[in-house]
Amino acid sequence: MQNFFRKGNITALREMALRLVADRVDKQVRLYMQQKRIPGPWKSGLHLLAVIGPSPQSATLIRWAKNLSYTMGASLLTLYVEPLAKLSESQKDQLGKNINLAKQLGADYLTTSGPDVVRAILNVAHKENITHIIIGKPRQWNLIAFLSLGNFLNRLIRHSGNIDVYVLGSDRTQRNDFFKYISIPSFTSHLSQYFLSAATIGLTAAVCYPFAHVIGYQVVSFILLFVVSILATFMGIGPILLASTLSATVWNYLFIPPKFTLDVARTEDILMLGMFFFIALLNGILTSKVRRQERLTRDREERTNSLYRLTRALSQASGLKEVWEVAVKAIKKHFSLDTAFILQNGNNVLTNTLRPVPIFDFTENDFSVAAWSFRHDKKAGKFTDTLPSSALTFYPLPGTRIKLGVIVIKQSKSLRGDEEIFWETFLTQISNAIERELLDDMANKSLILEESDKLYKTLFNSVSHELRIPVTTIMGAADTLMYSKHTAQTQTSLYKEIYTASERLNRLIENLLNISRLESGRITPHLDWCDVHDLVNKVTDGLKQELLLFKLDVVIPTDMPLVMLDFGLIEQVLHNLVFNATQYAPAGTVIRIKMYYDNQSFVLQVTDRGTGFPENALPFIFNKFFRVEGTKAGGTGLGLSIVKGFVEAHNGKVKAENRENGGARITVVIPSPKSEMSEITQ
Amino acid sequence: MMETEHSILIIDDEVQIRRLLEITLSASSYKIFEAVTGNEGIISAASYSPSLILLDLGLPDADGAEILKKLREWYNKPIIILSVRNAEDDIVHALDNGANDYLTKPFRSGELLARIRSALRLTTTPGNESLLTFGTLIIDLAKHTVKKNDETIKLTSTEFSLLALLAKNAGKVLTHQFILKEVWGQHYIGQTQYLRVFVAQLRKKLEENLTHPTFIITESGIGYRFGN
Numbered sequence: 001m002q003n004f005f006r007k008g009n010i011t012a013l014r015e016m017a018l019r020l021v022a023d024r025v026d027k028q029v030r031l032y033m034q035q036k037r038i039p040g041p042w043k044s045g046l047h048l049l050a051v052i053g054p055s056p057q058s059a060t061l062i063r064w065a066k067n068l069s070y071t072m073g074a075s076l077l078t079l080y081v082e083p084l085a086k087l088s089e090s091q092k093d094q095l096g097k098n099i100n101l102a103k104q105l106g107a108d109y110l111t112t113s114g115p116d117v118v119r120a121i122l123n124v125a126h127k128e129n130i131t132h133i134i135i136g137k138p139r140q141w142n143l144i145a146f147l148s149l150g151n152f153l154n155r156l157i158r159h160s161g162n163i164d165v166y167v168l169g170s171d172r173t174q175r176n177d178f179f180k181y182i183s184i185p186s187f188t189s190h191l192s193q194y195f196l197s198a199a200t201i202g203l204t205a206a207v208c209y210p211f212a213h214v215i216g217y218q219v220v221s222f223i224l225l226f227v228v229s230i231l232a233t234f235m236g237i238g239p240i241l242l243a244s245t246l247s248a249t250v251w252n253y254l255f256i257p258p259k260f261t262l263d264v265a266r267t268e269d270i271l272m273l274g275m276f277f278f279i280a281l282l283n284g285i286l287t288s289k290v291r292r293q294e295r296l297t298r299d300r301e302e303r304t305n306s307l308y309r310l311t312r313a314l315s316q317a318s319g320l321k322e323v324w325e326v327a328v329k330a331i332k333k334h335f336s337l338d339t340a341f342i343l344q345n346g347n348n349v350l351t352n353t354l355r356p357v358p359i360f361d362f363t364e365n366d367f368s369v370a371a372w373s374f375r376h377d378k379k380a381g382k383f384t385d386t387l388p389s390s391a392l393t394f395y396p397l398p399g400t401r402i403k404l405g406v407i408v409i410k411q412s413k414s415l416r417g418d419e420e421i422f423w424e425t426f427l428t429q430i431s432n433a434i435e436r437e438l439l440d441d442m443a444n445k446s447l448i449l450e451e452s453d454k455l456y457k458t459l460f461n462s463v464s465h466e467l468r469i470p471v472t473t474i475m476g477a478a479d480t481l482m483y484s485k486h487t488a489q490t491q492t493s494l495y496k497e498i499y500t501a502s503e504r505l506n507r508l509i510e511n512l513l514n515i516s517r518l519e520s521g522r523i524t525p526h527l528d529w530c531d532v533h534d535l536v537n538k539v540t541d542g543l544k545q546e547l548l549l550f551k552l553d554v555v556i557p558t559d560m561p562l563v564m565l566d567f568g569l570i571e572q573v574l575h576n577l578v579f580n581a582t583q584y585a586p587a588g589t590v591i592r593i594k595m596y597y598d599n600q601s602f603v604l605q606v607t608d609r610g611t612g613f614p615e616n617a618l619p620f621i622f623n624k625f626f627r628v629e630g631t632k633a634g635g636t637g638l639g640l641s642i643v644k645g646f647v648e649a650h651n652g653k654v655k656a657e658n659r660e661n662g663g664a665r666i667t668v669v670i671p672s673p674k675s676e677m678s679e680i681t682q
Numbered sequence: 683m684m685e686t687e688h689s690i691l692i693i694d695d696e697v698q699i700r701r702l703l704e705i706t707l708s709a710s711s712y713k714i715f716e717a718v719t720g721n722e723g724i725i726s727a728a729s730y731s732p733s734l735i736l737l738d739l740g741l742p743d744a745d746g747a748e749i750l751k752k753l754r755e756w757y758n759k760p761i762i763i764l765s766v767r768n769a770e771d772d773i774v775h776a777l778d779n780g781a782n783d784y785l786t787k788p789f790r791s792g793e794l795l796a797r798i799r800s801a802l803r804l805t806t807t808p809g810n811e812s813l814l815t816f817g818t819l820i821i822d823l824a825k826h827t828v829k830k831n832d833e834t835i836k837l838t839s840t841e842f843s844l845l846a847l848l849a850k851n852a853g854k855v856l857t858h859q860f861i862l863k864e865v866w867g868q869h870y871i872g873q874t875q876y877l878r879v880f881v882a883q884l885r886k887k888l889e890e891n892l893t894h895p896t897f898i899i900t901e902s903g904i905g906y907r908f909g910n
Contacts, residue, residue: 529874
């Protein structure tokens, strides 16, 4: 510790601290600029922009820019401007490597495109508040560049305004590769195109030939030029070159006097031929350039579209399952790749289940690769630097707040530079959706926990009260009986109290057992034919004491059929309903049990002449532990929720309502077949 | 009040239940033996040969149903099962495996004594009497006639077989499947609607008050018992 606080260390620490502060302030500035739409740059901090390309030189450039940014304490952004020309495979490879290098070095990465490279670079630079642009000396000299570009660097410097431009010299040793980088137009067009262009020129010439003496051979040149221009709109550069050359030759051979020779007699014809050839060529090349640009735009648009479609589909998906399905479908469509997800289990540990379907042969090893990728937040597996022997590739899903898991893909060739960028954009969208669902799930889980905690508290409060009262009664009565002498009458009433208290306890235990059976979802009704009279008999027998004070009215039609029920469960239902009626209706009133069979269902109604339910309590009376406020002590608020649970276990419905002239009516409807009694008796 | 002293073996692991049963049953002049585990119960049953066994189905050392099976290999006197509620399947299984009756905890002492009395009586009076009398109801098994308040009640032959089966086992619970097998035959096991319909018909002919039957009593989810 003594040695730590040396001057050097302190200075270094101070620098680090200041840099952190600067970073933070800088972010705020940029945010502010974006919010207020202030065009850059503000020289509030240093921001380097390294323009990279698909050459090994760019790697050197990136490293150099990184060093520079480090020494300057500046942020670094790398930019790739998509060229019009197609990249060769080796160039794509190199570009991918360059982009990866930039990311590894902690630089941000952007890609842009535009017909004018200078303008594209400067656009980005202004938007990102760039202060320094670092660029390599351009080496790709092709015809178009030569014709259109003028001096690329000069333009960049001229238009850069107050942005500093660094130009890095190219490596001498790589000079030898110069010719490799001359961009050669691709002659990859199909053979039929060459044939078609030749045939079209031939045909045009043949058609024009008989009229040549009427319209004049100069006009023929215009017709041929016209045809070449049309060809250029839908053909590759090779066939266009062929068409241009061929049309010049044909024109010369067939039309320019002297005919049928390649000689040209007049000087102005030589000039015309030269101009013809040049215009045909330029026309063709420029048109195909426009088409390439158009193709690029179309590609980008297609990507933007598919990204948009993905985003929309993901935002509509609800639940992890749907998100997976949408994602897998989109990836299959766009990348032609099979994918699966492995997500974390909520405790930052990867589960060992592939979602949505385990489409791959997945081994223990693959899981370790997945776990590695998850832990280190880096891609792993095939075509990566880590564990490339695996048959699958694993990409971590980048969550913003939590780690989500990994995505597994099976690819036969690795994703190229721009493809990978697009892939990662895709992944970000998918990850966002997964994160949303995962966090939702977690929130739900904690809600459930909270609910069960609430339930536990209610249970504790309500049940502990309900348990204590009878226990107190029993203890008190037994104590009195044991330790003092009483008249026979007092003794009898104490015994009765004990018995009543134990009945109450027993009822509570029954209810608790039933509710826990319901909660655990283990209720499967044992359906059997039941005589509903038996139900009434059993229940009224069990509640004989309670019913003594009431007029019981049982209404069952004489042709009541047998119904399919779980006798025990419906007995409990009826018991709870009748018991409730005895508790809340005034003594001497009528309690009616009505049963009938209607519309393929068994209907059971219990009505009383009590106070009914308060209107605002009606929606809640079947909830667990719900008790109407101001009702008399005793009761746990479980009875009706058990009724509902048991009835629903029969796929039935229960409804509570108030009667017109006071009192409550509970109706239970249970779908049930009816037995044909007459058939059996015969 | 007992002519011969009956002995009862209680097999239950709960000391409080054993104590309660001992007090209740001793007060009714039964001689009591106690066993805490199933295996101890089997040994006690073999050494004391009690007139009746009260067997708890939820024993710690062995499944009550297993103990019942072992006991039934040689013990032919009544066994009454003690069980908890909502265990209808276990009870039916035990009854089909030779238990004579059942009681669910918590039970009333009066109920327990009634079950014990009826189980003991059924063993002491083997069913060779042809005339069964239950209050105003007289069933003549030999002549296939039933009289109530001296009036003859017309029954179909199936109705009579059902009534006779229940009456011969008065006080004892008979499971649905047992009754179906005895009255209708092996093929009718599971066809409870027959049983329901015929019980309903019998009740209409026999009972005074259909909402409070006293002769044919329903045992929820288990079977029927003929009241006495």
